[in-house]
Amino acid sequence: MKEYLNRSKAFTVLLLAVLSSVFSSAQDLPPEVPDRLDLQTTLNFALENNFEIRRAIEFIEEQEGLIVEVKAQTRPSLSLNANYDRLDEGLSDTVGGIFSPNTEDWRISVDARQALYKGGGIRAAIQAQDLTRESARLFLASTIMDAVLEVKTRYYGVLLAREQIEVEEQNIALLQESLQDAENRLEAGTVSEFEVLRAEVLVANAQPALIRRRSNFRVAIDQLRQSMGYTNYRRDAENLAKVPEFEGSLVYDPVEFELFQSLEYALNNRSEIERLQVLEEARKAGLKIATADYRPTLDLVGSYAKRKSVFSDDFDAGPEGWTIGVEASWDIFDGMRRNGRVRQARSQLEQARIDREALRLQIEVEVRQAISEFMEAQELVQAATKSVEQAEEALRLADSRYDAGAISQLDVLESRVALTEARTNRLEANYRHMIAVENLRRARGEGRPANVDG
DSSP states (O other), X not given: OHHHHHHHHHHHXXXXXXXXXXXXXXXXXXXXXXXXXXXXXXXXXXXXXXXXXXXXXXXXXXXXXXXXXXXXXXXXXXXXXXXXXXXXXXXXXXXXXXXXXXXXXXXXXXXXXXXXXXXXXXXXXXXXXXXXHHHHHHHHHHHHHHHHHHHHHHHHHHHHHHHHHHHHHHHHHHHHHXXXXXXXXXXXXXXXXXXXXXXXXXXXXXXXXXXXHHHHHHHHHHHHHHHHTOOOOOOSHHHHXXXXXXXXXXXXXXXXXXXXXXXXXXXXXXHHHHHHHHHHHHHHHHXXXXXXXXXXXXXXXXEEEEEOOSSOOOGGGSOEEEEEEEEEXXXXXXXXXXXXXXXXXXXXXXXXXXXXXXXXXXXXXXXXXXXXXXXXXXXXXXXXXXXXXXXXHHHHHHHHHHHTTSSOHHHHHHHHHHHHHHHHHHHHHHHHHHHHHHHHHHHHTTXXXXXXXX
16 A cells, blocks of 8 residues: 555656646647657656646545545535524413513524544545556546557657658659650650650659649648647648658667566556555455444534524523533444445445456557567568568669660569668558557566556
């Protein structure tokens, strides 16, 4: 228990240091789209503005409020009460007819109450809320890691779409060179008009792919904006059409991961497992709360009151004074209501244990799947890199043989199309490798916000 509370305090420092400006800084950000944008700037913006992160922070605030509410049961309560009644003369006691009927009654009091004993339920409730707050902070940690993964994935998606445009533009440039060469050869009388027409068709057929790539680029930017929580677009035509220059490129960066070590790391570092452990402790406290109903309750009560005199309507004539005492109660039989609550609490505790075991298995499967995707991505990168080298060499040889008149223009065009396809495959392979690395790191529990572990 102490360990969880220490971690709770440490995580409070994290929240203040990293995310305290969530609501203030968002209003200070310039509304215009930036000229340049890199990955780190994108991540920093998302940490302050991502809607899931903001929602998780508000959930912590909700738990803080619940803790205040529960702790209020341990403190004295003070209330001001007053009442006024108008009575029928038939209900008034005239004291043997000496006094006139008393048709009015009033009372003003200040009442205080302090719980002395609630069967241990209050202490257990406070413990349960402290643990629930800790689970909310661990949920925030996992939410941050999920948001970071999503932002990185979509940022890399923007880079992929941008570089795919460059590949298509390079392809069209090569095809236009082939068309110009065919036109020059037609003027020299070495080829027929059919060769020129075929080159024109290839240039035209390459345009739709470029149009689709540009559309994908725009969609990728909007998806990234959604993950960042970037809502402050200025509603003017220039700003709406503005596209920042995204820094970075899809480069293969070889890394190594081992299955056994990854599994052990994940089971020891995933905040989701720790969160369910905390919730299990909270369920144990919930069982204590339910069993506390079987015990008596004891309250210290007191009041200071002034009431109307039965002999006079004068306010000053009314008696006043204080009372103090102890109230105790013990429900002997409540129709098995408490028994039902205890059964529910025990079932909730068992469900928490089942959820924790199920999560451990789920995480193991996630790590194994991520390792498999990582290995696949590595192999695809190696194959795509080799394919590009071969395609570039094939095009170089085709150009040489075409200049020597050994092959037709169609053979050269086929080599150029093959090179474009190989470059596209390499881009996609690099992208898949980068995403596979990020997914595996998330499955392992890497990137957990600092100070969560104290």
